[in-house]
Amino acid sequence: MATPRIMLLGAPGAGKGTQSANLADHYGIDHITTGDALRANKDMETEYGTPREFMEAGELVPDPVVNEIVEAAIDEADGFVLDGYPRNRSQAEYLESITDLDAVLYLEVSDEELIHRIAGRRLDPETNDVYHVEYNPPEDPAVEDRLVQRDDDTEEMAQERIGVFKESTLPVVEHFDATGDLVRIDGEQSPAAVWSDVRAAVDAAIDA
Ligand code: ADP
């Protein structure tokens, strides 16, 4: 299968964006990320208010808003990697009603490491590439000069979002674990070692 449909689960800071970029490149599939889509539409008026109000509080944006974004993106994609969606059982049920998946992966990382990764995360506003002040600084000083930090990447907000992950998203992990579809990946390794495990898991799922 040339164009796999992949779900990549993991807490905030687990490395979903980093590994999704690898997956999109390697398999030639779309990278569907609700976080980026919402950040680009923070002030969009919806019947629930704007995404900004929820994002700045570290809370989940209401399901109908994200479900609509994902359904439109899936309709246009051949294969895809879902990054940051689904984040609760209701989104997972919606997803299962609109598409089938070939692989479900879960990046496991300790809370302490998640906080360290989130606090040091920086974005290049021109390319949307993700860096880390310590683990993955840019080589080009011009890129380094323009890096920005996300508003919600403070240590306090990171704690809040990890709490939301445990309460709302871990049940999704447990659901796919129970159906036998989930592959756990040690996300605490180097980015290259994580990528090697991620690719092996997808290749195994495609061949199965
Ligand atoms: P991270 O990469 O740190 O996990 P994201 O960029 O995926 O963070 O998400 C940032 C914020 O966007 C979340 O805290 C939440 O407010 C909102 N968000 C992203 N995806 C979803 C989703 N599937 N459902 C609800 N809210 C979401």
Ligand code: ADP
């Ligand atoms: P997520 O999308 O799950 O929130 P990111 O891919 O944005 O996670 O990664 C969070 C931060 O940690 C970024 O600064 C990224 O450069 C860094 N990072 C990602 N994977 C690793 C890894 N395996 N080891 C160390 N740092 C990593």
